[in-house]
Amino acid sequence: MTIDVLERNNVKVMGTGSKTIVFAHGFGCDQDMWRYMVPSFVDNYRIVLFDYVGSGKSQIHNYDSQKYNDLQGYAQDVLDVMETLDLRDAIFVGHSVSSMIGMLASIRDSKYFERIVMLGPSPRYVNDLPDYYGGFDKRDIEELLTMMEMNFIGWASYLAPIVMQNNERKELSEELEKSFCSRDPHIARQFAEVTFFSDCRVSLQQASVPTLILQCTDDSIAPIEVGHYLHAHLKNSVLRQMTATGHYPHLSQPEETSQMIKEYLTSV
Template sequence: MSIDVLERNNVKVLGTGSQTIVFAHGFGCDQDMWRYIVPSFVDNYRVVLFDYVGSGQSQINYYDAEKYNNLHGYAQDVLEIMETLDIRDSIFVGHSVSSMIGMLASIHETKYFERLVMLGPSPRYVNDLPNYYGGFDKRDIDELLEMMQLNFIGWASYLAPIVMQNPERKELTEELEKSFCSRDPHIARQFAEVTFFSDCRVDLEQASIPSLILQCSDDSIAPIEVGDYLHAHLKNSRLQQMTAKGHYPHLSQPEETSRLIKDYLASV
């Protein structure tokens, strides 16, 4: 079967700038989550948006449980999108797990990447004490996955307010909950398992692309310790603390998010 990569991943290309900026969504989301950020970049860059297979308007018939049983399957898709669009030296902006997907892709094929911007990244979510604090015990993740299996809608309504962390802005929590609920439950559960049990710590030393780590304040998914660890182990990285709370600053504080990305790109 010949694969139409652009159709498979619902790829959208906006703007006509000479340099490409690629926005990659996180778990339980899709490219629409970038809608407040894109206007800040579309005048000066070629902007590429896409959905991972199983998310958004991607072609779900391409979902392969074996391929997507680790982050490398998603990284392969990123590289195929870049190859298809003939992208070179791009800025890759990854939210959450996409930060590591982008990093893995950049290790495999550096020519496509000039900079990485990591929004709420984590190289490992599960604690590996005493040397590593990721924010979760394995038991926490097991319970989350079990809840997804037993009551998917209940899981979405439970998790959304915890990770959004903007209680006074109910519309943000509702949007996230709706996004979670719109996923195929089996695919979402596998993506959750792959995400939360991933461990990219050993890959950090191979990464060479200059990176900006945007660390949200009070982030229940990627705590401050994780940002510090990542910065310490990722060469050519810059750590920037944000005032935005929660794990979705591109929704809750798009102005700050856009400004910090632009400041970083302008400082090169």
């Protein structure tokens, strides 16, 4: 059976610019999370939005637990979308785990990528002390995964405000909680496990595409140490510290996020 990639990943294309920007959402989210950013780029770029299988309006019947038990399965989907659209030298903007998914895809086939923008990235969420601080002990992740199994709704309401920050803007964490809850619990749990136990540190030395690392302030998922580690180990990388707090600056501070990306794209 031939799979329609554009339907499988609910691909949307807009704008008419000569350069293409591919926006890739993070765990527990979908392409709608980019809605505050798209207007800043649509007049000058061709925009590609998509949902990973199991997220948003993707075709959930195409979910393969064996394929998606590794970030490489998601990287393959990114390459499928880019190949189907016949993209070359695109700008890939990945939030959170999508930063590493995009990097892995670029290592496999760099012709699709001109630059990568990593928004709140982490190559490894679990601490590997004394040499590496990722922000989480293994036990923390295991407890989070257990909570997802035992009480999925409770997990979502617990985690959303912690990772969103911006406590004075309750509507942001409410939107994130709603997004978490709209996922299939079994798929969400597997994606969480694959994400939080992934280790892309070895792959960093293989990456060659110029990269912007956008580091948020008070990010409970990707602390500042992670940003510095990435910058130190990723050649052709630029690290910028944002004033935006939390892990979702494209929702909480879309203007600053868009401006920093634009400055980077016009810096050469």
